[in-house]
Amino acid sequence: MGEQPVGTGEKRVTWAELYFDLVFVFAVTQVSQLLHHHHDWAGVGEALVAFVPVYWCWVGTTVQANIRDVDGVGGRLGIFAVGLGGLFMALALPGAYGSRGVLFGAAYWLSRLVLLAQVGRIRGAWQGPYGVGALVSGPLMVAGGLVEDGPRVALWALAACCDLAAPLAFRSRLAKVRYDPAxxxxxxxxxxxxxxxxxxxxxxxxxxxxxxxxxxxxxxxxxxxxxxxxxxxxxxxxxxxxxxxxxxxxxxxxxxxxxxxxxxxxxxxxxxxxxxxxxxxxxxxxxxxxxxxxxxxxxxxxxxxxxxxxxxxxxxxxxxxxxxxxxxxxxxxxxxxxxxxxxxxxxxxxxxxxxxxxxxxxxxxxxxxxxxxxxxx
Structure with a gap:
């Protein structure tokens, strides 16, 4: 990614970001319900595997809002599009390991594609965490939704690991990004x-x-x-x-x-x-x-x-x-x-x-x- 200016003074959280967070209030509640119904070790693992992509969509949106100006029409629409994907993920969570696996995976992939499009103007953006989310972990999530419970957990866990490892794998490229500390x-x-x-x-x-x-x-x-x-x-x-x-x-x-x-x-x-x-x-x-x-x-x-x-x-x-x-x-x-x-x-x-x-x-x-x-x- 190329270095992006963040303007003068402290960058403030926008109203669009705060509205976006309301989707994740619902998503966190749904993860809690998933854990409430199955709180043995297997249930904890499944809840974590389901929570990581929800969290990572939020992180991706937050980071791109930090390095770009998202308070224009295009930025707001992008945030709301990711929010729609997050809402679909939240709706799918109660049945994520059942009949709604495809919806969960597809909603995640949609969110990652939107995020890649949002940062697409940054040089080499696809060669980084946003590219990994759109081109690797997103397809893995959809593939996981198409198979049975055991392989599904394995594919989704692999997708989560790919997302979490991407900032480490591309740390030299990310060194060029300018972040706002506030x-x-x-x-x-x-x-x-x-x-x-x-x-x-x-x-x-x-x-x-x-x-x-x-x-x-x-x-x-x-x-x-x-x-x-x-x-x-x-x-x-x-x-x-x-x-x-x-x-x-x-x-x-x-x-x-x-x-x-x-x-x-x-x-x-x-x-x-x-x-x-x-x-x-x-x-x-x-x-x-x-x-x-x-x-x-x-x-x-x-x-x-x-x-x-x-x-x-x-x-x-x-x-x-x-x-x-x-x-x-x-x-x-x-x-x-x-x-x-x-x-x-x-x-x-x-x-x-x-x-x-x-x-x-x-x-x-x-x-x-x-x-x-x-x-x-």
């Missing part, structure tokens, strides 16, 4: 908010039509504390650190790939897992959780915390010791929660996140007094 952190933060919104649905949806006895209200409150804790860990500390790192990075290309494209895939997947865990937990606070719901709730939280350790390592060369310790504690607690009531599992996890945020807030204040920057990434 736009991307805001966009990826907004997608994380979409996933956190799904956690609110997971809290309220299961109990909205029930009689709401006191134990349920307590479970709703504890689940909301957990959701707030997840929000605080990102937007209270990490979001500013990510923008700081991107503005000062010697290679924005590498930081975008490792921290945003890959790191946020893990962060968002962790939040979705927690959201599905809420759906299995808050309605019956007195019942013991099975291994599946508990694994989603605690395992998703641990993945979220470990993802911050990874992103901080990529940004500053060090791992966050507090988040690593909290992730280890969550994993140690997981098997101990199996026989306890759901209310207790929620309470313990809420206590861990509140304690972690309180400790990190103390570290931020100490860092502010000492004048150091970026300590709580």
């Amino acid at each position: 736009h991307l952190p805001e966009r990826f933060g907004l997608f994380l908010l979409v996933a956190l919104g799904e956690s609110i649905v997971g809290i309220g949806g299961p109990v909205a039509q029930s009689r709401l006895h006191p134990a349920q209200l307590v479970s709703v409150a504890l689940a909301f504390v957990i959701s707030c804790g997840l929000w605080w860990l990102y937007f209270g500390y990490a979001a500013d650190a990510m923008r700081f790192a991107l503005e000062r990075a010697e290679s924005r290309r590498d930081l975008i790939r490792w921290v945003f494209s890959y790191g946020h895939l893990a962060l968002i997947a962790g939040v979705i897992a927690v959201a599905v865990g809420f759906g299995e937990t808050v309605a019956e606070p007195g019942a013991a959780l099975g291994a599946g719901p508990l694994g989603l709730l605690y395992g998703g939280c641990a993945l979220y915390l470990l993802s911050f350790c990874y992103t901080r390592k990529m940004m500053f060369g060090v791992v966050s010791p507090t988040r690593l310790a909290a992730a280890a504690l969550v994993l140690v607690l997981l098997p101990l929660m199996v026989r306890l009531p759901a209310l207790a599992a929620l309470g313990v996890l809420a206590a861990v996140l509140v304690g972690l945020n309180a400790w990190e807030q103390l570290r931020v204040r100490r860092s502010a007094r000492s004048g150091s920057a970026g300590a709580a990434a």
Whole structure:
């Protein structure tokens, strides 16, 4: 790709992009439902394989909006066309491993073809991730939709691997692209908010039509504390650190790939897992959780915390010791929660996140007094 000017001043998120995100609110809900119905190891794998192309369509649209002016008529129509493909993918998700596999694959291919057309004026655009999506992973997704369940998962997993590997394979070409450092952190933060919104649905949806006895209200409150804790860990500390790192990075290309494209895939997947865990937990606070719901709730939280350790390592060369310790504690607690009531599992996890945020807030204040920057990434 040739270098593209981004204009003067900070690039702002457009209204078209925000409207586009509404499609992915629905898509995340559909992925959550897929995981809700099958949350054993096979179900988790299938949900991940289905989520990657949804996420990657969003990433492709976000990156092309960063390197191009998309606030004209052509740019808006392109974003809406990809949004239509995303809507078709979301509609197909409940039956993606059944009768709607072709629709899921074809909708993905349509989105990738539109994205390639959108960046087609950039020299050599097809010789990069956009070309891989349109010419390799898109056809693989359609082919997967045409075959039975086992080969379908294999072909879709291969397509996902091709997409995820493309930025690495074409990193020298991507080095020529000029990225705006303000736009991307805001966009990826907004997608994380979409996933956190799904956690609110997971809290309220299961109990909205029930009689709401006191134990349920307590479970709703504890689940909301957990959701707030997840929000605080990102937007209270990490979001500013990510923008700081991107503005000062010697290679924005590498930081975008490792921290945003890959790191946020893990962060968002962790939040979705927690959201599905809420759906299995808050309605019956007195019942013991099975291994599946508990694994989603605690395992998703641990993945979220470990993802911050990874992103901080990529940004500053060090791992966050507090988040690593909290992730280890969550994993140690997981098997101990199996026989306890759901209310207790929620309470313990809420206590861990509140304690972690309180400790990190103390570290931020100490860092502010000492004048150091970026300590709580």
